[in-house]
Amino acid sequence: MNVFFISLTLLLSSLSFLLQAAPSPVPSPPKLAAKSFLLIDANSGRVLAEKNIDKKIEPASITKLMTAYVVYKELESGRLTMDEEVTISKKAWRMKGSKMFVEVGKQVPVKTLLKGLIIQSGNDAAVALAEHIAGTESTFADYMNQYAQSLGMKNSHFVNSTGWPHKDHRTTARDIATLSRAIITEFPEHYQLYKQKEFTYNGIRQYNRNKLLWRDKSVDGLKTGHTESAGYCLVASAKRGDMRLISVVLGTKSEKARANISQALLSYGFRFYESNKLYGAAEPLKTTRVWKGNKEDVSIGLADDLYITIPRGQYKYLNAKMDINANIEAPLTKGQQLGTLHIVYNDDELLSRPLIALQNIEKGSIWQQSRDYILQWFQ
Secondary structure: OHHHHHHHHHHHHHHHHHHHHOOOOOOOOOOOOOOEEEEEEOOOOOEEEEEOOOOOEOOHHHHHHHHHHHHHHHHHHOOOOOOOEEEOOHHHHHOOOOOOOOOOOOEEEHHHHHHHHHOOOOHHHHHHHHHHHHOOHHHHHHHHHHHHHHOOOOOOEOOOOOOOOOOOOEEOHHHHHHHHHHHHHHOHHHHHHHHOOEEEEOOEEEEOOOOHHHHOOOEEEEEEEEEOOOEEEEEEEEEEOOEEEEEEEEEEOOHHHHHHHHHHHHHHHHHHEEEEEEEOOOOOOEEEEOEOEOOOEEEEEOOOOEEEEEEOOOHHHEEEEEEEOOOOEOOEOOOOEEEEEEEEEOOEEEEEEEEEEOOOEOEOOHHHHHHHHHHHHHO
């Protein structure tokens, strides 16, 4: 009888341990009234919530993110400067919709037009920048499409710099998230402008249409959009601690709805997930033997920073496994793949990344090669 009770007690203890050790479930994302939406971790790129993310839609003024990206690339290349003066054309001056109210014939610095583009969503600012960079807005649209393709925005096509309605002017929630992530990571110095709440130009003060900037201190971008056919749209980004999320909400019924839905997505992501940087780019993760080289060992690591997004509180269930090639021989080139890193969560592989050589290894002398040939034979 005592043996029975002892066995039962051990069994119950084991079951209790297993129940405690099991990862906590994550509830399904909220069901939201938008034509499409997407929530991603900006560091890892992991999708946390989605609906119709590859459906082509009219982006309205969210288009101006692509316009701004082209401007940033021009600044980066040195073909454009922030203090460069832009002459305002009649076309830019006559633009309807949201405006920063530039005057025809006046010269306005690029840095001022960028504020009008991003904070005030000025169609006039967008056209002025487009014409200054490419001569015409249609040629500038070609630039937009080229950069979109280079970013992997496979379902996007732009015909203007403003988002003015056109049957061939389309993008998707996935592509918008890709673009937003690129702006944040490639141009952090320019991204600071997206959190500015107001801008006054020509004596007219206008407020940023992203209402989450007032509601949530962790929100610091990005852009709103609205036309009758597109509905109300909002791309938002927020950072809490080391975790940054990007939400894309397209085709809602009102300004209030787009803000509430965006807030719901961000709250869901921060509440139930966490982001961890596992390894840094070029960080030595292991040293392995090299045969027939002028050095006997090579350090291996990753080409880029590796972030992982998992349910909150589940870090202890992560494991890393390295598969390293056997009989690695010189010469080796820095960046050459020598194996694979596998990240496992709760016995399921989440992702894998190439393990690369972190330095060059030249062929050794005849004596070194001969010695290693013999040692390899005995192994």
